[in-house]
Amino acid sequence: MGNADNPIDLIRRMADGDREAFGSFYDRYCSLVSSFALRLLKDRSSAEDLLQEVFMQIWRQAGSYDQERGSPEAWLINITRSRAIDSLRSKRRRDRSFVSTEDPGGAMAQQVGSVSDPEPEVKLTVQGALAGLSEAQRRVLELAYLDGLTQSDIAARLGEPLGTVKTRMRAGLQKLRETIGKQWS
Amino acid sequence: MNHEEWLERAEIYALGALDGEELSQFESHLAGCSLCEGRVRETRETLTVLPRSLAQVAPPRSIKEKLLDRIRAETVVPIRRPPQTKRLWWGVGSGALAAAAVLIVLGWNLLSTRRELQSLQGQVAALQVELTKQEEIVGFLSNPQVRLVSLVGLPPSPNASGRLLWDPVNRRGLLLTIGLPEIPTEKDYELWGIAGSEPVAAGMFKVDRQGRALLRLPGLPEGKVFDKFAVTLEPAGGVPQPTGPMHLLGSL
Numbered sequence: 001m002g003n004a005d006n007p008i009d010l011i012r013r014m015a016d017g018d019r020e021a022f023g024s025f026y027d028r029y030c031s032l033v034s035s036f037a038l039r040l041l042k043d044r045s046s047a048e049d050l051l052q053e054v055f056m057q058i059w060r061q062a063g064s065y066d067q068e069r070g071s072p073e074a075w076l077i078n079i080t081r082s083r084a085i086d087s088l089r090s091k092r093r094r095d096r097s098f099v100s101t102e103d104p105g106g107a108m109a110q111q112v113g114s115v116s117d118p119e120p121e122v123k124l125t126v127q128g129a130l131a132g133l134s135e136a137q138r139r140v141l142e143l144a145y146l147d148g149l150t151q152s153d154i155a156a157r158l159g160e161p162l163g164t165v166k167t168r169m170r171a172g173l174q175k176l177r178e179t180i181g182k183q184w185s
Numbered sequence: 186m187n188h189e190e191w192l193e194r195a196e197i198y199a200l201g202a203l204d205g206e207e208l209s210q211f212e213s214h215l216a217g218c219s220l221c222e223g224r225v226r227e228t229r230e231t232l233t234v235l236p237r238s239l240a241q242v243a244p245p246r247s248i249k250e251k252l253l254d255r256i257r258a259e260t261v262v263p264i265r266r267p268p269q270t271k272r273l274w275w276g277v278g279s280g281a282l283a284a285a286a287v288l289i290v291l292g293w294n295l296l297s298t299r300r301e302l303q304s305l306q307g308q309v310a311a312l313q314v315e316l317t318k319q320e321e322i323v324g325f326l327s328n329p330q331v332r333l334v335s336l337v338g339l340p341p342s343p344n345a346s347g348r349l350l351w352d353p354v355n356r357r358g359l360l361l362t363i364g365l366p367e368i369p370t371e372k373d374y375e376l377w378g379i380a381g382s383e384p385v386a387a388g389m390f391k392v393d394r395q396g397r398a399l400l401r402l403p404g405l406p407e408g409k410v411f412d413k414f415a416v417t418l419e420p421a422g423g424v425p426q427p428t429g430p431m432h433l434l435g436s437l
Contacts, residue, residue, distance in 0.1 A: 019256055024247055034244040051244055052252055057255050057330035064393060073237075074230050081236075082371040085201060087424055132237050141200070145235055150204035151197060166197060173196050177231050 007072040014062035022059055029073070030055075033080050039146055050087070054080050085148040132156035132179045137172030140165055188220070195221040199228035201371070212418060213430040215352050216341040225369075226399050334414055336435035341418070342366055345396055347433045349414050356401035358387075359419045360414075365396035365432060368418065375419045376400060377427055380409035387414070412437050 008026065013021035033054055037047035057079055065075060098165070131139060143149045143157065155162045194211045197203045201213060214219050336347035345364035352358060360376055368374065374387040390400040405411065416433035 008384075013211065014434065019253065023249070023253065026252065030249070031241040031243045032236060035239045035242040038242055039236070039239055046392060048244060048248060051248060052255075055252050056255060059259070066394070070226055070229060071233075074226075074233050077233050077236050078229055079199070079370050082369075082421060085371070086420070090422075121352060130234065144197075144200045144202035144230055151202040152204050156201065166193075169197055169200060170193055173200070173228060173231060176234060178236060180384065 004008075011058075011062050011065045014059060015064060015065070022055075025058070026055055029076055032073075033076060036077065036080050037084060040081065040148070041087065046087070050080065050084055053083060057083075067144055081145070089147045132175050133172050137168050137175065140168045141172045141176075144169065190217065191221050192224050195224040196228045198226045199232065209429060212372075213341050216430070216432075217419075222417075242367075259287060262419070267426075328352055334418065334435045334437055336362075336414060336433040338364065339431050341430045343433045345432060347416065347435065349435065351402075351411075351414070351437070353411070356405040356407065356411075360388075360398070360400040360402065362390075362392060362398045362416070362433065363396055363402075365392045365395060365398070365416070367392060367396070373419055373421045373423055374398070374416050374432065375423050375427070375429075376402065377415045377417065378402075378405050378409075378411040379413035380411050381416060383409070384415070384427050385409065386423060386425060387420075389419070396419055405434050 005024070005028075007025065010021045010025040014025065019097065034047065034051050037050040037054070038044060041047050041050060043184060054076070058076065059099065065072070069075075070078070073154075133141070139158075140154055143154045144151070154160075155165045158165065176182050191211070191214055194203060194207060195215070198208070198211055211221075219379040220402070221343055227305070238389075292397040299365045331350050331352045334349040334351055336349060337343035345362065345366075347360060349361075350359040362374075365374065368391060373391060375389045376387040377384040379385070385405055387402050387405055388400050390398040392398045413434065413436045415427075415431050415435075417427045417431050419427070
């Protein structure tokens with residue numbers, strides 16, 4: 001008999017069609033997904049739609065969850081981000097199609113530059129692991145992970161060489177890993 | 186390229202920032218590299234610190250009620266599938282083989298239907314929808330004009346294979362695969378009908394742990410003679426033209 005509040009047990013019960021387990025799983029993670037969705041999409045209505053779609057996907061795919069491939073939290077976060085980034089990139093492609101095709105470089109710069117600031121209540125709070133990053137490292141990680149920009153987009157947006165962007169990303173990730181490792185040891 | 190460089194790419198891939206040729210090269214490499222797969226997984230776990238560091242915003246309470254209503258109305262309850270039976274169906278003659286494969290799928294669907302009847306008596310209408318789908322598959326198999334296309338695994342997944350039941354008159358089909366690598370949520374496999382050298386998108390799918398999938402092809406466009414079919418790995422949601430590595434290929 002598993003622990004009723006353990007997220008892995010909740011997922012197993014959802015896989016067997018247990019709606020009560022779904023309710024508990026939702027209660028546990030809805031704020032995390034909601035704030036992440038709002039930060040990614042920067043629009044309350046779209047974020048609420050995304051929240052629903054993510055939890056419907058969790059319900060439908062609970063039977064295929066494999067804990068060896070990642071924690072429940074990483075699974076949930078990955079689904080949220082993946083759906084949001086698809087939506088953001090598709091929107092950027094649509095927006096780009098309305099910009100003059102005579103200046104593709106300018107069009108790209110315009111769409112890359114269109115990433116707006118998040119709503120005040122969903123800004124990253126500089127604490128714990130994040131506090132160990134330099135501002136430049138945190139910026140490239142946020143642009144990639146939270147704004148859905150690729151390494152080339154980020155290099156264009158910051159006016160930095162691609163190699164510099166990659167180095168900052170890897171250094172930032174390394175720093176995060178080290179800090180999180182220390183917190184757990 | 187030494188393997189440390191692949192591992193560096195794995196981190197940028199997990200961050201979602203890899204693009205261009207580096208992305209397609211890495212995805213081909215990732216399909217057969219457990220070290221890089223582990224690094225992607227580990228990096229994704231690390232990155233959960235970013236959303237967890239956001240100020241938490243509780244959603245409106247009405248959303249939970251909407252979701253509970255939706256899952257009550259779901260036509261298919263998530264099912265934990267029974268262990269796979271022996272792969273006998275892959276080694277027999279083509280027609281009987283395809284039928285056996287579909288019978289396995291229908292068997293799973295039947296199991297799920299029984300469970301639903303026991304636990305969800307109020308969803309008879311939904312079950313009728315599911316039954317209609319199954320009848321469609323059986324009807325498809327009984328069509329004498331249906332042809333069998335064998336798809337073989339290419340270098341990214343040499344142990345994979347597929348069978349496509351293709352109706353060239355009505356331009357519809359049914360694809361079954363086995364042995365394809367599992368893929369992350371941000372990816373889909375995409376099937377292509379190839380007319381001469383022109384690929385036409387024919388549907389997307391994911392696979393289970395054994396690399397199995399069942400895909401119903403939508404009606405493909407008229408005026409083209411499809412003589413080959415291929416499966417590539419693409420961004421989730423599919424693309425209008427293939428961009429990723431080819432995993433399966435077969436000819437009529």
